[in-house]
Amino acid sequence: MKIFDTMTRYKEEFVPLEEKKVRMYVCGPTVYNLIHIGNARPMIFFDTVRRYFEYRGYDVTYVSNFTDVDDKIIKAAKEEGVDASVISERYIEECKKDMAGMNIKPATHHPRATQEIGGMIEMIQKLIENGHAYVVPDGTVYYRVSSFPEYGKLSHKKVEENQSGLRELKVSGEKDKADPNDFVLWKPKKEGEPYWDSPWCQGRPGWHIECSVMSKKYLGEQIDIHGGGEDLIFPHHENEIAQSEAVSGRMFAKYWMHNAFLNIDHVKMSKSLGNFKTVRQISEQYDLQVLRLFMLSAHYRSPLNFSREMMDGAKAGLERILTAMDHLREVLLSAEEKPLSPEEQSGLEQLAALAGKFEAAMDDDFNTADGLSAVYEIVKCANTTVNENSAKAYAEAMKQKLEVLLDVLGILPQRRQLSLDSRVEALIQERQEARKNKNYARADEIREELAAMGILLEDGKEGVKWKRA
Numbered sequence: 001m002k003i004f005d006t007m008t009r010y011k012e013e014f015v016p017l018e019e020k021k022v023r024m025y026v027c028g029p030t031v032y033n034l035i036h037i038g039n040a041r042p043m044i045f046f047d048t049v050r051r052y053f054e055y056r057g058y059d060v061t062y063v064s065n066f067t068d069v070d071d072k073i074i075k076a077a078k079e080e081g082v083d084a085s086v087i088s089e090r091y092i093e094e095c096k097k098d099m100a101g102m103n104i105k106p107a108t109h110h111p112r113a114t115q116e117i118g119g120m121i122e123m124i125q126k127l128i129e130n131g132h133a134y135v136v137p138d139g140t141v142y143y144r145v146s147s148f149p150e151y152g153k154l155s156h157k158k159v160e161e162n163q164s165g166l167r168e169l170k171v172s173g174e175k176d177k178a179d180p181n182d183f184v185l186w187k188p189k190k191e192g193e194p195y196w197d198s199p200w201c202q203g204r205p206g207w208h209i210e211c212s213v214m215s216k217k218y219l220g221e222q223i224d225i226h227g228g229g230e231d232l233i234f235p236h237h238e239n240e241i242a243q244s245e246a247v248s249g250r251m252f253a254k255y256w257m258h259n260a261f262l263n264i265d266h267v268k269m270s271k272s273l274g275n276f277k278t279v280r281q282i283s284e285q286y287d288l289q290v291l292r293l294f295m296l297s298a299h300y301r302s303p304l305n306f307s308r309e310m311m312d313g314a315k316a317g318l319e320r321i322l323t324a325m326d327h328l329r330e331v332l333l334s335a336e337e338k339p340l341s342p343e344e345q346s347g348l349e350q351l352a353a354l355a356g357k358f359e360a361a362m363d364d365d366f367n368t369a370d371g372l373s374a375v376y377e378i379v380k381c382a383n384t385t386v387n388e389n390s391a392k393a394y395a396e397a398m399k400q401k402l403e404v405l406l407d408v409l410g411i412l413p414q415r416r417q418l419s420l421d422s423r424v425e426a427l428i429q430e431r432q433e434a435r436k437n438k439n440y441a442r443a444d445e446i447r448e449e450l451a452a453m454g455i456l457l458e459d460g461k462e463g464v465k466w467k468r469a
């Protein structure tokens with residue numbers, strides 16, 4: 001297997017640190033809002049990487065964090081007048097729902113920054129002790145970039161060029177920074193913000209330290225793959241390397257993988273442009289497996305353009321796959337056990353060749369676009385060569401191979417039913433809200449809508465009950 005390594009800028013042969021084991025860490029979202037489709041790209045892609053390693057017989061330990069303390073979370077909490085943890089808990093739960101919709105496997109570990117503060121303080125302490133970090137009078141702790149000569153080896157930036165990236169790093173104690181390139185490891189609390197005690201001041205960690213700490217705790221000092229969006233290469237991943245390697249004295253991650261951006265109608269997605277799309281919004285129009293298929297239809301290192309046409313194309317693709325699976329299941333209900341015909345024998349050879357094509361594509365730096373084409377060719381083969389006269393073993397072989405390859409791509413082999421119960425519950429909840437807000441017209445409307453679905457409501461002391469009429 002070959003992986004394009006951001007650090008060497010070459011496709012490198014994958015050799016795990018430990019035989020048949022893969023340790024991978026993928027930076028997760030900051031949980032202050034519903035996740036957007038830009039967050040979904042690395043989630044879907046690296047889940048597919050994990051699935052392919054598992055298909056290849058590797059034992060994968062997959063760690064992805066939730067950043068649950070951050071300026072944006074604190075801002076959202078202030079706006080709502082709640083504790084920051086209320087915001088982060090809420091959006092971790094919502095994120096998990098979206099992940100389930102996109103058929104993303106839960107990580108082996110999903111650590112949260114606020115639960116790992118002790119480890120962060122410990123690592124910062126080590127960095128201070130070995131001369132890689134320093135404390136300024138207001139209690140801010142900075143990483144001394146000049147103490148790590150290899151700084152810039154991932155992003156291929158020279159330290160002097162980094163000045164433009166400094167704006168976002170400006171925080172408290174800035175005037176005491178020894179060098180503009182130095183970055184924050186710990187910062188003092190501000191009024192009304194969450195904080196923790198530390199040897200330097202009451203405050204909270206900088207963002208970069210959490211990934212170094214969690215990666216080490218759950219995967220060890222050295223890992224096989226570190227992944228994330230390309231926007232994380234600098235400064236986030238560069239800083240992670242500086243922190244982790246300064247403490248361990250060893251190479252942190254063997255392969256660095258980064259996915260390219262997602263644009264919307266050829267424009268970079270941003271809140272200010274109003275083209276910001278959440279995964280939840282997409283789920284109102286499509287099965288989220290369509291989003292998954294769309295994301296995998298391009299190579300992960302190519303920018304991907306989100307548009308209605310592309311999504312409709314992916315929807316048609318999913319439909320084609322599921323219709324073929326329906327066809328195979330139907331044939332198998334009555335297929336006879338009999339020897340394979342010569343055509344079926346050569347059909348099996350074709351199937352093996354196409355599966356080989358899938359593997360060759362995925363072995364070549366996870367080329368999901370070509371892998372998906374191989375799956376569509378198998379779908380076509382199944383549609384044209386399997387019929388009511390097929391031998392059972394032949395139809396079975398097609399079905400099994402498709403199921404296995406679809407599982408690598410994270411596509412379920414059958415249609416998902418939107419559960420009636422969850423729709424009914426959602427409508428009942430909306431009706432309760434409407435009544436609470438004295439919007440009786442809307443409440444009556446919902447009652448009628450439910451009645452049309454054959455659902456009767458009974459308002460009782462213990463709340464609303466419902467039954468099928």
Ligand SMILES: [Zn+2]
Nearest residue numbers: 027028211236
């Ligand atoms: Zn990270």
